Amino acid sequence: TSLKEKHKILHQLLQNSTSPVDLA
């Protein structure tokens, strides 16, 4: 959990399939 908390955005980008261009 701490790893996920520490790297929230990175974790989210690794897990989701949303286009990174949209997120940028």
Add this chain to the structure above:
Amino acid sequence: NHQSTMSPEEFISRIMEAEPPEIYLMEDLKKPFTEASMMMSLTNLADKELVLMISWAKKIPGFVELSLADQIHLLKCCWLEILMLGLMWRSVDHPGKLIFSPDFKLSREEGQCVEGIMEIFDMLLAATSRFRELKLQREEYVCLKAMILLNSNLSTSSPQTTEELESRNKLLRLLDSVIDALVWAISKLGLSTQQQTLRLGHLAMLLSHIRHVSNKGMDHLSNMKRKNVVLVYNLLLEMLDANTSSSS
């Protein structure tokens, strides 16, 4: 695992397809730069590139099959090296210039306005010159980038769980695949066996230089943030904090 049965040719084809699109800074650059304006442009661009880097990593065959913890560790260790290798590739045909993006190009002298950055620019330009001398090919470049990612964090602790052990074994097999792919790419250049071996060695040795410049760059960025020269935010902040806290 599919990547172990993949031919080197197919592996390279997949990592070529994974290449991120060209990215633009899309800012009105007011010249001459100030220390703050140049650092702001550099960090804005890095933040945009980082988002695309995550997407790129996920397309490296086998990467998403590693444990999430390993994926995070690898990316947080190598992100600046990956950005720097991309910068070198874009700059390879432009001696004396650093092509951060098509709309953000700097000469080494322009680095004078940011304290401590010219030393880093010179190291980046030196490595770029070496790639120019070696006539680095695109296939080799994509292999080197994948090697940086997969070789970025050789953990010293032994895997504790089955999942960790499996992920570590997958990572080692992935490294085998990317080395095979680079060897294959070099074999296509029409060199003698000895020249191929030397080329592999020279390319691999450049990776240690990139790691060194990245460490310098990380220290520089942390100092700029600490001195409030630049506001670091979003994903870049997370990556920078991850790096500085792990090294402290």
